Amino acid sequence: MKFRKKVDKVLGTSLAIIMGVMVINVLWQVFTRFVMGAPSSFTDELARYLMIWVGVLGAAYISGKRMHVAIDLLPSRLNKEGQTKLKTFVNWVIIIFCLAAFVIGGLRLVYITFTLRQSSPALQIPLAVVYSVIPVSGILIIYYKLSDIINKEL
Template sequence: MELRKKVDYFLGRALAIIMGVMVVNVLWQVFTRFVVGTPSSFTDELARYLMIWVGVLGAAYISGRRMHVAIDLLPARLNKEGQIKLKIAINWIIMVFCFFAFVVGGLRLVYITFALGQYSPALQIPLGVVYSIIPISGILIIFYKLSDILNKQL
């Protein structure tokens, strides 16, 4: 549980920092466009990439906090033991999905973009760096779901 608390703390702070950078970035974009008259060239692209990171990393954070949207129609009809078994099965399905879609698929995407040498147009950073959040988020979701099962926090 101590590791989970540290991961929660780090992830929450990282998301807050990313959101703060995104707010400053968008404010700078508005300032340069309407006050200076010449919009900054990198702010639109940076805001887009930061939004991707907040969305994907935020999904992992919310999954770990068990605050994600859930339909509880079926669990409400089951007894306590059935609810636990269903939640374990759902967590395993989530872990399998995250492994193949986020980790395996994300690593393939990162590898391909690095292999092809793709860079972002304005920031000139490798797109593999931008997409690397996908497998990281998948690993975090798997960690949280496995932690839920092992600690019986269902």
């Protein structure tokens, strides 16, 4: 559990930093557009990529905190043992989905964009860097769900 708390701390701090950079970036965009009359060329693209990172990493963070949206109609009708089995099953479905879509699919996307040497128009950074958040987030979600199953924190 100590390692999970460290992962939570690093992920939470990273999300706060990304949000702070995004706020400063958008404020700079507004300033350059309305005060200086010439909007900055990179701020729109940077804000878009930061929003993607916040969304995808935020999903992993919320998954780790078990604060994600859930429909509890079926679990509320089951006894304690049935609820535990259902939650374990749901966690395994999440693990399989994250492995297939986030990790494997995300790594394929990163590999393709890296191989094709695609870069962003304004920032000129490799899109593989932008897309790398997808497999990282998938690995984090899988870690959190496996930790929940192993530690019986369902």
